[in-house]
């Protein structure tokens with residue numbers, strides 16, 4: 001009984017170290033006797049096996065490295081106030097295309113002299129914010145707009161996926177073509193409008209114009225640039241000079257209605273610039289929320305400079321005070337003229353409040 005068993009075992013095929021596909025048919029034939037006693041081994045030859053294992057190992061090593069690197073990068077971005085620089089590794093641009101120039105997802109549209117620069121610098125304290133340098137003036141100047149969106153994008157800073165790029169050009173607010181042009185770029189872009197009490201803004205505007213004119217026109221010293229604010233704001237018969245540009249720009253409802261015809265109200269955040277200067281953190285928390293950012297800017301980012309009378313910014317690496325050139329003193333304006341202007345703006349402010357659905361409580365005297 002033992003002899004036939006050993007015979008059968010011998011007739012079992014030991015497949016050669018080859019792929020099953022290459023197993024000759026003759027090798028299968030001898031199994032016919034009693035298939036249950038034979039085990040068919042399917043395998044690859046040793047060199048092929050080794051090569052396959054090596055490929056799998058290399059692939060998983062690469063994937064592990066990729067995942068570790070990516071998650072490290074993300075943790076770094078999320079947990080550190082430092083803005084990581086693009087990785088310096090070879091091929092980093094192709095492997096990690098996260099650092100790129102992107103069109104802005106949020107734009108500070110104005111108003112001039114209401115603290116647009118201060119606001120942008122304060123938002124830049126947030127690690128997930130990138131800011132464009134200077135004012136780009138893409139949407140308000142035809143010569144720039146005609147250069148196309150690619151030109152605009154190249155004016156933007158590098159940013160990582162998930163970061164928000166912000167640009168500010170205060171003249172956007174008053175230029176009629178701008179809302180429609182911005183909508184054409186991105187209909188869901190977030191807009192930030194910072195405003196101040198209109199008379200304060202007008203006086204600040206006057207002060208800046210006078211300073212610029214004084215440095216620019218030493219040739220014609222007796223031009224209107226030397227005239228007092230009161231003389232420019234009021235006509236000789238005492239009525240208000242509505243054509244005077246610093247006053248005209250302060251009539252916010254004349255401009256904001258165009259924006260509201262193009263964008264839904266909830267896409268525009270109105271920031272009270274007077275409150276931002278007095279106490280920045282609560283205003284910035286509102287803006288972080290509006291931009292969908294985690295709350296990261298806090299009181300640790302600010303300190304009050306008694307000499308200057310306003311807040312200075314502080315990040316992990318440096319302290320800086322804003323308005324170095326902008327902290328110029330406002331002229332003392334006749335209180336009679338100030339209250340006359342405030343009464344005049346009262347009605348305009350009401351129209352502005354109605355349009356934005358928010359009462360900013362500006363004085364009417």
Ligand SMILES: *[C@@H]1O[C@H](CO)[C@@H](O)[C@H](O)[C@H]1NC(C)=O
Pocket residue numbers: 081082083315316317318320
């Ligand atoms: C801190 O602020 C300075 C001045 O604005 C800036 O140059 C620097 O990049 C900032 N540092 C970080 C980590 O954002």
Ligand SMILES: *[C@@H]1O[C@H](CO)[C@@H](O)[C@H](O)[C@H]1NC(C)=O
Pocket residue numbers: 103104105106186187188189190
């Ligand atoms: C448009 O703006 C929204 C809001 O900021 C942003 O989420 C979206 O990525 C932007 N789209 C493009 C194409 O930039």
Ligand SMILES: *[C@@H]1O[C@H](CO)[C@@H](O)[C@H](O)[C@H]1NC(C)=O
Pocket residue numbers: 235237238239
């Ligand atoms: C003052 O003069 C302007 C034109 O110069 C006129 O429109 C305005 O009604 C005058 N105001 C008064 C109070 O007379």
Ligand SMILES: *[C@@H]1O[C@H](CO)[C@@H](O)[C@H](O)[C@H]1NC(C)=O
Pocket residue numbers: 305306307308312321
């Ligand atoms: C406050 O401002 C003054 C005037 O510009 C400056 O000299 C001083 O260094 C500032 N102090 C601090 C603590 O920043």
